[in-house]
Amino acid sequence: MRAIMGLDPVGAITRSVEAFLVALLMVFAVACEQAKLPNLLLISLDTVRADHCSAYGYGRSTTPVLEALSAEGIVCDAAYSVSPITAPSHATLFTGLMPQTHGLRVNGERLSDFGLTLAERLTAAGYQTAGVAGSFVLNRTFGLDRGFEFWDDYFPAEGSKHPSSEWMGHEVPAGFDRRADQTTEIAADFLRDSRDPDRPFFLFVHYFEPHGPYVPPDRWRKDFPCDQGSSELESMVSAYDAGLAFTDDEVGRLLKVLDEMGSTEDTIVIVTADHGEGLMTHGAMAHGQHLYDEAVRIPLMFRWPNRLAEGRKLAPAVSLADLAPTILELLGINEGAQEMDGRSFAPWLLSPSVEGVTFPVFMFRGKVRRAVVEKRWIEGERFGVLDGQWKFLTSESEEDELFDLEADPKERMNLASSYPQEVERLELLLNPWVRMKSPTDGSGITLSLEERQILEALGYGF
Incomplete structure (x- = not known):
């Protein structure tokens, strides 16, 4: 009766399936385009x-x-x-x-x-x-x-x-x-x-x-x-x-x-x-x-x-x-x-x-043989951290250096003795990296709980 009245259920279903497949292919194509690396x-x-x-x-x-x-x-x-x-x-x-x-x-x-x-x-x-x-x-x-x-x-x-x-x-x-x-x-x-x-x-x-x-x-x-x-x-x-x-x-x-x-x-x-x-x-x-x-x-x-x-x-x-x-x-x-x-x-x-959040940036100099540069001895490893305007450099054999890069971008004025509180703060940031031993050298990472907490708070995990 429905076919006589112009209704073709089989054709309607076929067209619906075709439309669904076309839509599915379009979604898939868009997804592929989005996933393209x-x-x-x-x-x-x-x-x-x-x-x-x-x-x-x-x-x-x-x-x-x-x-x-x-x-x-x-x-x-x-x-x-x-x-x-x-x-x-x-x-x-x-x-x-x-x-x-x-x-x-x-x-x-x-x-x-x-x-x-x-x-x-x-x-x-x-x-x-x-x-x-x-x-x-x-x-x-x-x-x-x-x-x-x-x-x-x-x-x-x-x-x-x-x-x-x-x-x-x-x-x-x-x-x-x-x-x-x-x-x-x-x-x-x-x-x-x-x-x-x-x-x-x-x-x-x-x-x-x-x-x-x-x-x-x-x-x-x-x-x-x-x-x-x-x-x-x-x-x-x-x-x-x-x-x-x-x-x-x-x-x-x-x-x-x-x-x-x-x-x-x-x-x-x-x-x-x-x-x-x-x-x-x-x-x-x-x-x-x-x-x-x-x-x-x-x-x-x-x-x-x-x-x-x-x-x-x-x-x-x-x-x-x-x-x-x-x-x-x-x-x-x-x-x-x-x-x-x-x-x-x-x-x-x-x-x-x-933009606006900042994190400290760390740097490291591997061991160098003892030498004189600008009338100063340099030797061994040296560590550095940049946090905001302050840059701090330290090592066992050379003097600590603290620079205010906003006021002194050429790093000519060592302020370590003038700002001991900044030195202490930056030393605290650096200390875990200074004491860290490579997990590849057989010695493992030897950090205190406090040092681990400092690094983890900065986003560094272990």
Whole structure:
């Protein structure tokens, strides 16, 4: 009867099922699009102090590419490395752990198997992972390649700035390092020829320039000339700046490859450095001896089109130890960050309204041989903490130093004797890190209950 009246129950049911399936497919497609993981390009510049980057207000145009990048994203005004040397800093970059935790305290040591690396975590999440090292310091001998499917660390002897067959007791099979343009070519080849189109990629690129010796290509040296009668130091600083400009240009060349591939919109780009350079600001030309800002304050910037605000500055101090957990949160990967020493500041990047909370930033210098710098002995390990305007440095063999970075950004006036209450407060923050022993050295973590409570209150877990 219903069929005669024009009602077709079978057809109605079929159409309803079809409509439901179409709606289900649309929901599934939207969910898939939302679940699509972005690519990640993480660039590490060796030996770059933030205050020599024009992106941070330096008078010379050393980093026009980074200036453009920061205009398209977010620049961290006060980013700090955990160490003034390369291997410990990169170990922290990859693990989110402080040197006291991951156990790699000085160059030439091997990263332990304690804790997972960022590459291991992203591989497990479905990423294709690749790394391009710029110097032997990041050779796979030292375990910093852990988790990467592809790791390029072979450096031809020709063109190396450091012709050496041995370094820190390890044989150097060919060259020690490669120039920035060679690094760009290898990274670009991976993007063009080796990437898996069915997986997001995580590409880490380490530029060794402008690490000493400062011998930039002539084309860049001419852009940073010295006046007649300039001192040897002025000439060396100009050469350092030229090497930085050369590297900046190569970063731009690599970013153009992303553009050519149509991957810019789908890629988070992060540019940072492992540490700075002395340039005689406190009596050291190179790095590794001090924890002053020229040695540990580094550039850090993010670009993620349509997700992160453009042209924004992030004021609170952040640490290189915070980068791995921040990356995981940006990618929506919920596992792993709680195991790290660093804290994610992804909420600060994603929403300006949550900015304002600050945390102390810790830094560490591994053992150095006894030496005289600016008529003072330096020796052994040294620890530092930055909390608000106050920066405190301490060790067993050197005098304590307290600086008010707001009033004294050059760190020239030691206020330790004038503000004993601040010294006491910052010592309390530092004490757990000073006494902490790496869980990889067989000694375990030996902290008092009070020290554990201090660290836990700051967000550090065990």
